[in-house]
Structures are given as C-alpha cells and as structure tokens.
Amino acid sequence: MRLIDHHCHGVVTEPLERAGFESLLTESDRAAPPGCSMFDSQLGFAVRRWCAPVLGLDPHVEPEVYLARRRELGADEVNRRLLRAAGVDVFLVDSGFRPGELLDGPEMAAASGAEVREIVRLEGVAEALPEVTAAGFAGAFAAALDRAVAGAAGVKSIVAYRYGLDFDPLPPGRREVARAAGRWLRRGRPRLDDPVLLRHLIWAGVERGLPLQFHVGFGDPDLDLARCDPLLLTGFLRATRDRHVSVMLLHCYPFHRQAGYLAHAFPHVYVDVGLAVNHVGARAPAVVAESLELAPFHKVLYSSDAFGLAELHHLGALAFRQAFAAVTGAWVREGRWSASDATRVGELVGSGNAVRVYRL
Template sequence: MTTAAPGGTGVLDLPPLVDQHCHGVLRGELSAAAFESYLTESDRPAAAGTTFFDTQTGFAVRRWCPPLLGLAPHCTPGEYLARRRELGTAEVRRLLLGGTGIGTYLVDTGLPGDLTGAHETAEAGGGTGHEIVRLETLAERVAAGVRAAGEPGAAAEVFTAGLADAVRDAARTAAGFKSIAAYRHGLALAPEPPTTADVATAARDWLATGTPRLTDPVLLRHLLWLATGTGRPLQLHTGFGDPDLRLHHSDPALLTDFAHATAGTGTDLVLLHCYPYHRQAGYLAHAFPHVYADVGLSLGHTGPRATAVLAEFLELAPFGKLLFSTDAYALPELYTVGSAAFRTALEEVLTGWVRSGAWSETDACRIAALVGAGNARRVYGLSGG
C-alpha cells in the first residue's frame, strides 16, 4: 500500500509509518515568535537580525506544509502563518497530521504544557496512539507525592517502593519507556544496577533537598534498571538536543558497557536521534542484538542533507535494527517535515542503490517497509501492519 503523503513518489510502496518517538501538539494559538521558537532546538531567541525560518527546518516547513493548507510551496513565512491563523489550530492539526502517512504514534507524554496526548494526537492524524512513559518525569511525580505527604523519616523507603510500583503499573499499558539521562547527567553512567543501600541513600539525599529535578546518577541508573526489568523497550536519548544537554556526554558509544550489561534481560534498547553520533549508534545496533537505532530528529533538522545522514545510518546498522520517528513536538508541522524528510531521503538512497545494481527493487521495497513500520511493530509488539 502506498500512502498519500509528502515526500517520495511511491516507488518504494511504503505502508503507513510507525512514528516510534514523538510528542504532543500544542492546542493553543501561537504568535509568530512562539511558532518560530519551535523550529529550533535552541531555547534562546534567534540572533539579532536573523530568524529561525532561515534554517533547514524552517525551509522544510515552507516546502512541505503550505500545500496541505492550500498554499504554494515556499510561500513566505508571513503568508503561511496568516493561513494558519485563518484555519485555526484544530483544523491545521487535522490537515497536517492527516497528510503525513503516519498510522501509529508512540507519544512521549513526559513534557509539560497544554499538549495533546497519545490518543488525541493519533486521532487528529487518523491513526492509533500509544504512550511512552518518561522515567524521570515518573520519578519526579512520585517524589512530589512523597514530599507532600510530609513523612521525612520514611520518605526514602516510601519513594523507592512507590517508584517500583509506578514503573510496574506503567508497564501494563505503555508501549515502552524513555530516559533522558543524557540530559540529567550524561550517558557515562556505571552500567550495573545500584545496590539497595545506594538507592536508599540517594533517594534520602534528593528528597531532603526539595529539588524537583532528578539528576542523581544513582537514581538515574536505578530507573534504567527498573524499566529494564519490565521487558518493555527502553528508549534512550542520545546525540543532538537543546542547550540543557552537553553534547559530548550524549555520545551513544558511552552506552557500550550498559549494552553489555543488559544483553540478557530481554529488553530492547532504542537509541534516539543519535546525530552527529549516528555512526556510533549504527555500530552498537550492529554489535548487540537488543540495540536499535532511530533516525528521528536527525532527518527533520538536516533538510536536503537528510539523504546523506540516512545513508550513513545504513552503512553499518543491520536493516532490521533501524526505526523511523519524527520527534515532533508542539507543532504539527514537525510531523509533516519529519515524515517527508524520511520518505524523500529513503527513496533517494534506496533507489540510487537499485539503479547502481547494488540492490534489487524487491529488496529495496522490503527494507523500506521494515524501517518505516515493520521494525517498530516487532520491537513494540504492535498489531497490524
């Protein structure tokens, strides 16, 4: 089945995509400045005299989104934003998500704000939605409840028991878990599970500070191992992100020892984004049967260069180990851009290899379907396809 969506010509005959890592869409109206702020991973305004529309993401929005709203490709930002206001947020969301060719959304619900949830996001796109539970947000919610209860003497014990229960309960319905340990400490964590005594001490110290944000490396490791014990896939942020991140601490190669330690647990690790360390992620997916790599954020932010980035992902990673996602957040436009960049890049890479005689057309179509949907359906145990 070929989906009617921006990007590609249908030569690869892709099934409906599985967006295995994305976020909700803002429900409210946005000013021009607020809209533009979501075109970048920066948390700061554009430099004086410049605009975030003058980025690969900004150009991609103006290429792929206007036709879905009844405008010509590459219209001016002002024309596009005016049309967006005219249609209203709900209609824009329906038109843009409905034109992506995405059939299944795995939504990380751990970000704050007035965002659509998994089912509301999917409904707008005419698909199905599943929740991905962010571990650090879950732990912070449990900690807030313990602090509110006001029992400092038993706080650590109540927290650790409540956290174990919360992870176990979430695993009953969630498609998987996600960790942003790369942001909170970095990926150079000790690979083994922390001891019960170390967890208790770390919990006691964190709760006593009153700090809501979890950064303690012992508790971050504890979260990873709690999630690993559920058998649900565990997504790990690696590579590119906002300035809260220290990029050199997010190299997926830092997870090599953790990959060794988790090899027999029955839990798959999914390395998110990866860029500019996507070749390291490809190596880990090559070396460890339970490690997968996600092309996600890498493609939406690299524009026409997404073809080269995807080809580099495909150099070493086994083709059954790569997953598609948009990492779209706040703007439905980012779903459109992410899916279009993926389709275009995949078709350019694979049809080029077919023309050169390196691949058969049959194999190109089969692998395209795996990367776009089949691999994610297998990893997350999703029905359909």
C-alpha cells in the same frame, strides 16, 4: 511506505504568534538575534516548501503569509491537516515532557486518524511520586511504574539530559538508592538528576521487559553533547545483552555512525535518526544513507521526534520517505540492490521493525 513513528510528542493546541512558532523550529532555547529568523534554516525552508501546500498555499511562500494562513485556519484544523498528511499508522508518544500543554493520546488519535500508544518517561514517573520517604522511594517508584506501563508500548530515559550517558552501567544497591533518595528529598525534590537514582530508574525499566528508549545525540542546550555519544553506553549494553530487553537509541545525530556500530555489535540495540532528518532538511538523504551503513536493516526504525508543531510530524514522515527513496533508488539503479530488496527493507525500517520490537 507504511510508517510507525516510534518516538514523538504531542502538538500545541493554542494559536502561535511568530515568536512562539519560531521557538519550535529550533533546539536552541534562545530567540534568533535581532533582524534574524529561525525560518532561515533547513527546517524553516522545508516548512515553507512542503507544509505550505497542505495548508492551501503555494510552495515557498514568505513566513508572514504562512503564519497568517495558520492563524486563519486555527490550531485544530492545522493540526488535523498536517498530522493526517503525515500518513503515519501509529504514533508512539512520549507524554512526559510538558504534559498538559500538548494534545494527549486520545486527542492525537482523533486529530491524526492514527493509533496512538504511550511511551512512559521514567524520570517523569519518579518526579510525580506523592510524599515518600528515602527508604520507601524504591518501592513507591516500582508500584507507580507498574501502573504507568500498563498498556504502554515502552519506557524512556532522558539520563542524557540529567547526567550524561557515561553513568555507572551496573544497578545500584538498595542502601545506595535509599541514601540517594534522601539527598534528593532533602533538596526539596528538584529535577531528578542524581546519577544513582537515574541508574535505579533505568534498571527498573529493564526489569519491566519493555523496549527501553534513550535520548542520544543532539538536543536543546540543557544537555552536554560530549556526554551524549552512544559509545558511552557500551558497558550498559554489555550488562543488558542477555536481559531480553530491546534498547532503542533515539536520534543519534551526529553520532549516528557510532550508534550504527552498536546496533551492528549488540543484538538488542536499535537505532533511528529522528529529529535530525527534519533539521538537516535537504541533506536528509545523506543522513539516512549513513544510518544504513553498519546497522543491520532489522535494527533501524523510523521516528520524527516531532514536538509541538504538527509541521514536524508531517515533515519527518515526508522527508524520511523522500530520503529513503532517493538513497535506495540510486542503489537500485546502480545495480547494487534489487528493487524487491529495497521495497522489503523499506517495509522493515518504516514499520515492520517497530511492529516486532514493540509488539504492536
């Protein structure tokens, strides 16, 4: 199954001690309680089962053995082995989170042997603007965004983290944007979380015509999960359905069935279950099956949302392939699908839809 990972991040380049490694096995921002381990999770078990052999170890080795082998090989070799074992043709990388700490695009390409394209994070572009006035914010952001998207495959908003998906669906007016920019500047340009400015960034992304990604569903505790239900985007989806821009709902779990409905109802909406497939581990077939219920098959994509650990890029690809094969294989054996249809849908979901939507 050819895969294009339409949403992921880079990997760390420094050696990791146990605490650092475990911090990247969870969406929590806190360590496990004393005497407990993040390895005691579906994801932790999957690392020991499926990543250990890539590093030359037996499956299910103890965490200490796995981490010792990781240190012995060194970060560069670990990254090379695991990224290449993923067998992904193209990585679309969101480089806007913790830039400078992870492999950049060319480094990811060299380590993985795959093509790497950038997804531009809208909030990151705004926060990186040089000195700007309130009245000049919109123009400065437009110019910076034009430079940033040259050669990029798409844009992304993390409004789910900064405010919630229940934002006003219509674009703000020019004076409204200038007033909001003034408030942000007077506060010393902190993390951009003003709902007016966030809407302005999103609509600027719409105007560029590139696929527009939204974080949806679970993530770290910085977000309010109750405000990350994709159904809250319904007004925005109505406002954009004739704008010739594809809206990509990322992750979606535990709202992946709601997201499937939106992909069913709106021609420009696409979904994936990235991030969740890694974290649910042995239960991945159930989540993948649910993602194939309502969403038309030309609206479902593969992503890993891997961040930091090359293990997550490898496991995302492996778990998705295994889950898709298990789910569709059962349907073929039951006579519900033909084998040729299962193969064709696998080609669409794995890579074909991404090629079409992102114009790769």
